[in-house]
Amino acid sequence: MxxxxxxxxxxxxxxxxxxxxxxxxxxxxxxxxxxxxxxxxxxxxxxxxxxxxxxxxxxxxxxxxxxxxxxxxxxxxxxxxxxxxxxxxxxxxxxxxxxxxxxxxxxxxxxxxxxxxxxxxxxxxxxxxxxxxxxxxxxxxxxxxxxxxxxxxxxxxxxxxxxxxxxxxxxxxxxxxxxxxxxxxxxxxxxxxxxxxxxxxxxxxxxxxxxxxxxxxxxxxxxxxxxxxxxxxxxxxxxxxxxxxxxxxxxxxxxxxxxxxxxxxxxxxxxxxxxxxxxxxxxxxxxxxxxxxxxxxxGPLAGKLIVVDPGHGDHDPGASDNAVIEKEVNLDVSTRLKSKLDANGAYTIMTRESDTYPTLSERAEFANKQGADAFISVHTNAFPDNPDVSGTETYWDDTYSAAESKELATYINKELVDKLDTRDRGVKNVGFKVIRESTMPSVLVELAFLTNEEDAAKLRSDYYREQAANGITNGVLTFFR
Ligand SMILES: [Zn+2]
Incomplete structure (x- = not known):
């Protein structure tokens, strides 16, 4: 668009x-x-x-x-x-x-x-x-x-x-x-x-x-x-x-x-x-x-209101393994993402800026109320049964803004894989509540698997967290271009 x-x-x-x-x-x-x-x-x-x-x-x-x-x-x-x-x-x-x-x-x-x-x-x-x-x-x-x-x-x-x-x-x-x-x-x-x-x-x-x-x-x-x-x-x-x-x-x-x-x-x-x-x-x-x-x-994102949603928080830590706690990585990458989007002219608001827990519906409703132009939920993946499973995947949902959500997911996932140097697990249509209830183009990214040692090392590193934020930003830039 x-x-x-x-x-x-x-x-x-x-x-x-x-x-x-x-x-x-x-x-x-x-x-x-x-x-x-x-x-x-x-x-x-x-x-x-x-x-x-x-x-x-x-x-x-x-x-x-x-x-x-x-x-x-x-x-x-x-x-x-x-x-x-x-x-x-x-x-x-x-x-x-x-x-x-x-x-x-x-x-x-x-x-x-x-x-x-x-x-x-x-x-x-x-x-x-x-x-x-x-x-x-x-x-x-x-x-x-x-x-x-x-x-x-x-x-x-x-x-x-x-x-x-x-x-x-x-x-x-x-x-x-x-x-x-x-x-x-x-x-x-x-x-x-x-x-x-x-x-x-x-x-x-x-x-x-x-x-x-x-x-x-x-x-x-x-x-x-x-x-x-x-x-x-x-x-x-x-x-x-x-x-x-x-x-x-x-x-x-x-x-x-x-x-x-x-x-x-x-x-x-x-x-x-x-x-x-x-x-x-x-x-x-x-x-x-x-x-x-x-x-x-x-900048290129001037006039765009973007809601970034750091997954989990407070009593809900998300997954954890290999010295990575999901809610912490999600918040840190989201904070970096906000500053990069803002630096490109966007006006970015986060559903949480600290260790708090808005409900999933509250997060989606927040984005709807703000009239956001895009919604990005940031998560970290886990598959405890098999530590060999690794890579990056991005979800979209077809309830609202289906085609645009898929397009946004595609751009973001490609850039994330490129920046994180992870296995490309592709984009998937799954109706997670936060993206199902958000009416604007909405995606949920799973940066990498904290249950996989190599992925987890990246999730622990400042460099790759920065790269994750860069990747998502590039995807957003491409989407709005
Ligand atoms: Zn999660």
């Missing part, structure tokens, strides 16, 4: 200046009437800029404090704006930069500044139209404010900044002027304390929290039920790409997901999986968002 594998576009660049220029190229191919200019290295002033930039349909470019640099200068020439809005004071963006901008023939240069980031955010809010809603986010870290920026932009909500445990005077005064009837408070209590939250009670606050920045970004999508046909993926470790990408994300009505540079956080995986997201815009080069991270959201 044809899999809707993921698609992505990477807006890359040698450095953050180039990434910003490429974002502008993508979002404003025919030029822009207004361009925002912000310091490349300090997020303080620019944190609240996105909603205003969106309102003015302006891309955000970056500059060094003392000079524009070639990348930004060239992009400004191309965009050919009639106005440049500089965010921050002369320490962030010097008057020399203003002169450089003017020398490009751009006569209107406006500076939005203040004594600190809180004043800047209030000054930006002043230029936003009145709105019944506003965002309050911590101004000393960047992830929460940037993750909410596309939503705030599209809803005309200013982003006002706060200290974790004290509302700054400019923010208090801005709130008093605007009188919002609802406020989104970004982050957990470490970002915005309960005390600050209490001070905001008159404005109808709702908090979007989370254990870390990745979870907060994911919870924005969850709590506000944002559209997810496209997601923007940016590093949550530095601010620049998320900042310059945020206006484009707003234009495309796409949420911003945050990631570590080289590994996809669980919370990000979970939200993309739960929402079945397959299309992404990746902000920054591979040093910011590695190819492995991209593969884990937009």
């Amino acid at each position: 044809a899999g809707a594998s993921g698609e992505y576009e990477r807006l890359s660049g040698e450095d953050r200046f180039e990434v910003a220029a490429n974002v502008a190229e993508d979002g404003w191919p025919n030029g822009a009437n207004v361009v925002f200019l912000s310091n490349y290295n300090a997020f303080a002033d620019a944190l609240a800029a996105t909603p205003l930039a969106y309102k003015m349909n302006a891309p955000i470019l970056l500059t060094r404090p003392a000079s524009l640099g070639d990348t930004t200068k060239n992009k400004l020439r191309e965009l050919s704006p009639s106005k440049v809005v500089i965010i921050g004071g002369t320490a962030s963006v010097s008057n020399n930069v203003v002169n450089e901008v003017r020398s490009l023939g751009i006569s209107m240069v406006e500076r939005i500044s203040g004594n600190d980031r809180f004043e800047v955010s209030a000054a930006i809010a002043k230029r936003m139209p009145s709105s019944s809603k506003a965002v309050v986010a911590n101004g000393l870290t960047f992830p929460d404010a940037l993750a909410i920026a596309p939503y705030a932009s599209r809803n005309g909500m200013p982003i006002l900044l706060t200290r974790d445990n004290e509302l700054p005077a400019p923010t208090i005064s801005s709130l008093q002027t605007r009188h919002p009837s609802q406020i989104i408070v970004m982050g957990g209590t470490a970002s915005v304390s309960n005390g600050v939250y209490a001070d905001l009670l008159r404005y109808g606050p709702i908090r979007i929290g989370g254990g870390d920045r990745f979870e907060v970004a994911a919870n924005i999508i969850k709590q506000l039920n944002l559209p997810t046909s496209t997601g923007f993926l940016a590093t949550g470790q530095t601010f620049a790409d998320a900042l310059t990408g945020s206006v484009l994300a707003a234009k495309k009505n796409a949420p911003i997901l945050l990631t570590r540079n080289s590994s996809l956080p669980d919370a990000t995986k979970e939200i993309t999986g739960q929402k079945g997201m397959t299309d992404f815009v990746v902000l920054g080069g591979t040093a910011s968002v590695s190819n492995n991270v991209v593969k884990a959201v937009a």
